[in-house]
Structures are given as structure tokens and as C-alpha cells.
Amino acid sequence: MRLLTFPVAAALLLAGCVAFVVTAYSEYRSLGELTRQENVRADALRTQVLIGRVYNLLVDLETGQRGFLMTGDVSFLDPYEHAVRELDSRYAELKRTLAATGDAQSQAFGRLDVFIADRRVQVEQNIESRWRLGEAALSNLQGWVAGKQLMDEIRGEMERLDSLQQKRITDIERAVAQQQERTRLLAQILPLVGGVMVAAAMAALWVERQRRDVAERALRESHAQLETAVQERTRELTGALDRIQSFAAELDRSVEAERRRLAREVHDQLGQLGTAGKMLVLSLGRKMAPAKEALLDEMLTIADEVIGAARRIASSLRPPLLDDFGFAAAVQHYVQGLERQSGLVVVVDLASDERLSSEQHNQLFRLLQEAATNVLRHAQAQHLTIESRLEEGEYRLRIEDDGIGPGPVRVDASGLRNMRERAVLAGGRMDFGPAPQGGTRIDVSVPLQPGDTDDTSTGLAHAGIEKEEGWDEVSDR
Incomplete structure (x- = not known):
């Protein structure tokens, strides 16, 4: 006692x-x-x-x-x-x-x-x-x-x-x-x-x-042991997290590679079959001239639909512009289709993306697709703004709409989680919240790769779009 x-x-x-x-x-x-x-x-x-x-x-x-x-x-x-x-x-x-x-x-x-x-x-x-x-x-x-x-x-x-x-x-x-x-x-x-x-x-x-000194020494020793155990556990968890992130990145790259392969297969196989069928129908029509056959016109229409479907499926799986001309060009092409399909008024103002890696191009584009899908499903917006700038060694992308704004996030909602994960896979971060004038704003920041900063606009992207559209026309012919 x-x-x-x-x-x-x-x-x-x-x-x-x-x-x-x-x-x-x-x-x-x-x-x-x-x-x-x-x-x-x-x-x-x-x-x-x-x-x-x-x-x-x-x-x-x-x-x-x-x-x-x-x-x-x-x-x-x-x-x-x-x-x-x-x-x-x-x-x-x-x-x-x-x-x-x-x-x-x-x-x-x-x-x-x-x-x-x-x-x-x-x-x-x-x-x-x-x-x-x-x-x-x-x-x-x-x-x-x-x-x-x-x-x-x-x-x-x-x-x-x-x-x-x-x-x-x-x-x-x-x-x-x-x-x-x-x-x-x-x-x-x-x-x-x-x-x-x-x-x-x-x-x-x-x-x-x-007695207090003895207790303090014992406490310090216990604290040191606990700190060592925590550091060891932290290293283990960090290693596990790195492995999980590496696995997720590898899995995403595998998915993208499979998308790219499927897009090529769809474009090459179905597109070529559709083009061949269309050429046969045209040849048959020339041989039967001047006679007319209504079934030939119907077959020609079906061939065009097959070619268009193949092109749309291939583009949705993996836009060719994303690999050939980068993020900005792919966004321009995607926005054109988005405006045609939804009636949204989309404003695009993108900075140069030359210092982004291919992985960052891919993750940013998929994140933009997820954000646009959420806008179409939930926002009830009339306008969508997509802009980016180069600032303090980072590529900063902003996606903003004029809809009803963010509501309560559901427990089973995966869209926001997917966007955050893609921002992390790109080496950056994402902020989600209400826009100052109403609606929703998404800010994404990813680090730039070492090299000269180029703040030029999207002229190369327009060239890529024109090239892809021209390629589509050749495929149609």
C-alpha cells in the first residue's frame, strides 16, 4: 500500500x-x-x-x-x-x-x-x-x-x-x-x-x-515499443496500399488495353464486313443497272447502319483520338456527341495536355465521362463547362454545371468513388461540391510531367478531330 x-x-x-x-x-x-x-x-x-x-x-x-x-x-x-x-x-x-x-x-x-x-x-x-x-x-x-x-x-x-x-x-x-x-x-x-x-x-x-520518474521511464519505453509497432504496421499497410493501388492501376490498364483491343476488333471486323457488304451491294446495283431493285437500297441502308454502329461501339470502348492526340482532342470529340445526344450546351476551354502521361490522359477522360454521365442523370442542367489550366506544376481540370447542385450522397453510390479513385490513379486529387452560382463543381488536380510548359490552346485537338472525322468518312466510302 x-x-x-x-x-x-x-x-x-x-x-x-x-x-x-x-x-x-x-x-x-x-x-x-x-x-x-x-x-x-x-x-x-x-x-x-x-x-x-x-x-x-x-x-x-x-x-x-x-x-x-x-x-x-x-x-x-x-x-x-x-x-x-x-x-x-x-x-x-x-x-x-x-x-x-x-x-x-x-x-x-x-x-x-x-x-x-x-x-x-x-x-x-x-x-x-x-x-x-x-x-x-x-x-x-x-x-x-x-x-x-x-x-x-x-x-x-x-x-x-x-x-x-x-x-x-x-x-x-x-x-x-x-x-x-x-x-x-x-x-x-x-x-x-x-x-x-x-x-x-x-x-x-x-x-x-x-516513483513518477520510474513510471515515466516505463511509459516512454512502452510508447517507444508502441511507436515501433505502429511504424511497422504502417509500413505494412503502406506496402499493402501500394500493392492495391498498383493492382488497381494494372487492372485499369488491363481493362483499357482490352477496351482498345475490342475497339480495334469491332472497328476492323464489323467495320470491314459492313464496308465489304456495302461495296458488294453497290457493285450489284451497277451490274443490274438500269434496273432498280428496292431490296438493294434497303441492304445499302443496313450496311451503313452496321458501319455506323461499329464506329460508335469502337469509339465508346476506346476513342481513337485519346491514344493518337491525347485528352483535349478526345474531349472535343466526346463533347460533340454529348451535345447531339443530350441537348446540353457545353463550353470547352482546355489548356495544353502535352505534359500529361498516357495514364493521366486515360484517367482524366474516364473521370470526365463519369462526371458527364452524372450530370445527365441527376443534375437537370442546361449548361456544362469544361475548362483546364496549368498552374503551379499541376494540370487543373474543372467540370461545372448549372443544375440543382449536389444532394445527399447515397451509401451505394459508386460514381463519386470511382472519380476519386481515378484522380488518385492519375497521381492527383479531386474536390467535389456546390458551384458558387448553383449547380455542381468538380475540381481535379494532377501533377505535370517534367518538361517545358505549353499553355497553347487546342488547335492540335481540332486537327485530330478533323482527321478522325475524315477517317470515318473514308470508312463509310
Whole structure:
């Protein structure tokens, strides 16, 4: 069972990251808490300072009046007057500071208010008595005792307030020490845990990488074996396809050779027999002249029909112009018959076919025949255009009609498949589809044989047609 997988490594890495995040958050919380504690400690220290200042002002109040009472020197009243001016404001500030910290000490300040007010009254009375009675005022021992008791009460309350602030400071310092200790422990433990988890995750990822490398090597080896098998199979299929194409081409050449032989036999045998019969009928007619025999005319008509049938059969099997003058001449002759038989208006504009091989002549002509047959059967067209041009080392033939256009191709339709196969046998390709202005367009491209390009028109084809037509006339005679 695989334990160190990528999900486990990801979980460890995530846990390590969480440990680092918790450490950072703890440090942040600790810093915030320490800042708060430090602020409280600073408030307590400020309160202690205010307590000391208020107490010092009370001491100045006491010592100023005592010095004046004992010596009668007015200069001793300076501390007293300063204390009188500052005491109220400092005392009120002390109250506000303690109230802001949440420790108003209402009872203590209630007592202090009474004590300080009474002592100030006593001090004022003592100073007034010294001004009025002089040194005789020193004999008032009861006033001295009452004043000392009040100062002791005031001193006790101030010391108690100071001790409370000191206790707050001590508690805060102890809490700060504890917080720092907790923070130190977390700062040591959590990064260590996070580091261990990250290290474990990296180890898991390394192990997983090793396993992936092994799997990738095995996959590459399997791919190489599969590629070798595919290449071998492709070579076998390519060889088989080449053999099939070679067989198809050889079969087509054999069919064409047989067509050529049959056309020759039909033309030579039936044509010669028809011509001989016609000559005999003509000779017999001359011998019987001036007598007339109706059967002789009928026999002469039959002989002409036999000669014409032989010529048509031979031409349909293998047009003589295709072997003697090439594709363009054969097309011109074929189109003439097509127009006579179907009523189509055919426009022919063919480029020079001198750089086509005999095999290409034959395949293009058979492809054209198949296309024209499809037009007659299905297109319901009125016009047919056959044109070609030499372009980029290719002979490009276009057959276009103005019929209803291509419909759904039937599964058992063999005409389109035959045309594609003939284009391939000619070494080229065929595109079939709708024409821009409606109807159907067939584009065939075959490579030209090496040689000089000749873009001349079809003058040689016309000459061939004239020669064939002349040959037919000789045969008729």
C-alpha cells in the first residue's frame, strides 16, 4: 500500500504551513497583549508619579507653614503658595487618571478630600495666627498635634494609593513575564513542528517524484515499443496500399488495353464486313443497272447502319483520338456527341495536355465521362463547362454545371468513388461540391510531367478531330 503519496505530502506541507501561520499569529497576539500590558504599566507609573507630586505639594504646604511659624520668615511661604496654586489641579488630575484606569478609589478620595480640606484650613489658620500673634502662636500645642494627625492620615491614604499602583505594576510585570515565556515556548515548538512537517512533505514529494520518474521511464519505453509497432504496421499497410493501388492501376490498364483491343476488333471486323457488304451491294446495283431493285437500297441502308454502329461501339470502348492526340482532342470529340445526344450546351476551354502521361490522359477522360454521365442523370442542367489550366506544376481540370447542385450522397453510390479513385490513379486529387452560382463543381488536380510548359490552346485537338472525322468518312466510302 502506498503511504507516501502526493495527497499525504500535500497534507503534511499544509500542516507545516498552518504551524508557521499559528506561530506568526501567536507572536502577533503576544505582541498585542504585551503592548496592552505595557500601556497599563505606563498608566500605573504615571499614576504613581502623580501621587508623588500631590504628596510633595502637601509636604510643601506643611513645611512652608511650619517654617514661617517657627521663624516668621516670609520666604518660607513661597513653597506654601506654590503648593496652594498647584494642589487643586494636580489632585484633580490624579482623580481623572485613576478614574480612566477603572479604579476610581472613590472611598479613598472621599477621605482625602476631607483630610486635605481640613489640613488646608488648619494651615491657613496657623499662618494667620502667626501674622497676628507673632511668636505667641507657637504656644498652641493642640494645633500642632491636630495637624500632625491629619498629615499622618493623609500620608497613610497616599501610601495606600501608591501601594495599589505598585501592586498593579508588579502584577503586570509578572503577567508580562508569563506571556513572554508562553510566547517563547510557542516560538520554539511550533516552528520546529512546522519544519518537521515540511521536511516530511519534501521527503514524500521526493519519493513520489522517484516513483513518477520510474513510471515515466516505463511509459516512454512502452510508447517507444508502441511507436515501433505502429511504424511497422504502417509500413505494412503502406506496402499493402501500394500493392492495391498498383493492382488497381494494372487492372485499369488491363481493362483499357482490352477496351482498345475490342475497339480495334469491332472497328476492323464489323467495320470491314459492313464496308465489304456495302461495296458488294453497290457493285450489284451497277451490274443490274438500269434496273432498280428496292431490296438493294434497303441492304445499302443496313450496311451503313452496321458501319455506323461499329464506329460508335469502337469509339465508346476506346476513342481513337485519346491514344493518337491525347485528352483535349478526345474531349472535343466526346463533347460533340454529348451535345447531339443530350441537348446540353457545353463550353470547352482546355489548356495544353502535352505534359500529361498516357495514364493521366486515360484517367482524366474516364473521370470526365463519369462526371458527364452524372450530370445527365441527376443534375437537370442546361449548361456544362469544361475548362483546364496549368498552374503551379499541376494540370487543373474543372467540370461545372448549372443544375440543382449536389444532394445527399447515397451509401451505394459508386460514381463519386470511382472519380476519386481515378484522380488518385492519375497521381492527383479531386474536390467535389456546390458551384458558387448553383449547380455542381468538380475540381481535379494532377501533377505535370517534367518538361517545358505549353499553355497553347487546342488547335492540335481540332486537327485530330478533323482527321478522325475524315477517317470515318473514308470508312463509310
